[in-house]
Amino acid sequence: MSDKPQIVFIVDDDPDIRSSLLRALRIRGFEAQAFASAAEFLEAYDSSRIACLILDQGMPDMTGLELQQHLKEKGYAIPIIFITGHGGVPESVQAMKGGAVDFLEKPFRQSELIDCIQSALSMAETMQATLEKDRQLEERLSKLTPREKEIVNHMLSRPSEVSSKEIGRHLNISPRTVDNHRARILEKLGINSVVELVSLTR
Structure with missing residues (x-):
């Protein structure tokens, strides 16, 4: 479980619904924030937060x-x-195809909504972790030269089989040059082996 605070966003044009949901969620210990329109939500939305969105369809x-x-x-x-x-x-079909967690029709049981929220926040945590891993990978790969990136692509194509000699033949450089590039790649990426490189890029 991440230590980052989680938040539930609510977007509904009905003030009574917003108030009721905010009260119910805060009583159960959730941090929650409500908006009357999509425009208000988009203006305030912080995509770095681990969050889920309760969204009224008919706004x-x-x-x-x-x-x-x-x-x-x-x-x-x-x-x-x-x-x-x-x-x-x-x-409901369109919403689910678009990746919605659930599609609840009013009135719904609060326990049903809470179950959906817990599932959604768990999903959000996984999604944020994946995005952070991708961001860190992109940051590390940006340190590589174009030639080093070419060699990385060859190294990843068949990690257990591609030799420096074979890579050198494809790129028209010597195996020793490939070995030097390999060493610099591992150093820049902060890893020790091709196995770690494969794990990093998965």
Whole structure:
């Protein structure tokens, strides 16, 4: 479990729903923040937080499905729980295809929502960990020269079989030069072996 604080975002144009959900979540120890519209949420959203989103489908201006699509296009990884007062099969299918955790029709049991939130926050934690790993990998790989990146690609193609001699033949350089590049690559990436390189890039 991560030590980073988790938060539940609520986007619903009904003030009574927002107030009720905020009260219920805070009583159960969740940090929560509510917004009356998708625009308000997007203005305040911090994508670095481990979070999930409780999202009303039937909002004016930008519907829940439209906000889901917008977040997806922006590359934001946040699990979404849809809530709706007049849900239909097409909307629920579209939401789930878009990666929603669940699609709850009002009125719903609070225990059902809490279960969904716990699942969503667990998903969010995993997603954030993956994003952080990717960010760190990109930062490390940015230190490599174009030639070193070529060699990394060859090393990853068949880690247990690609020799310096074979890589050198493909790149028209000597095996000794490949060995020198390998040593610098491992040093820059802060690892000790090709096995660690493979693990790092998975």
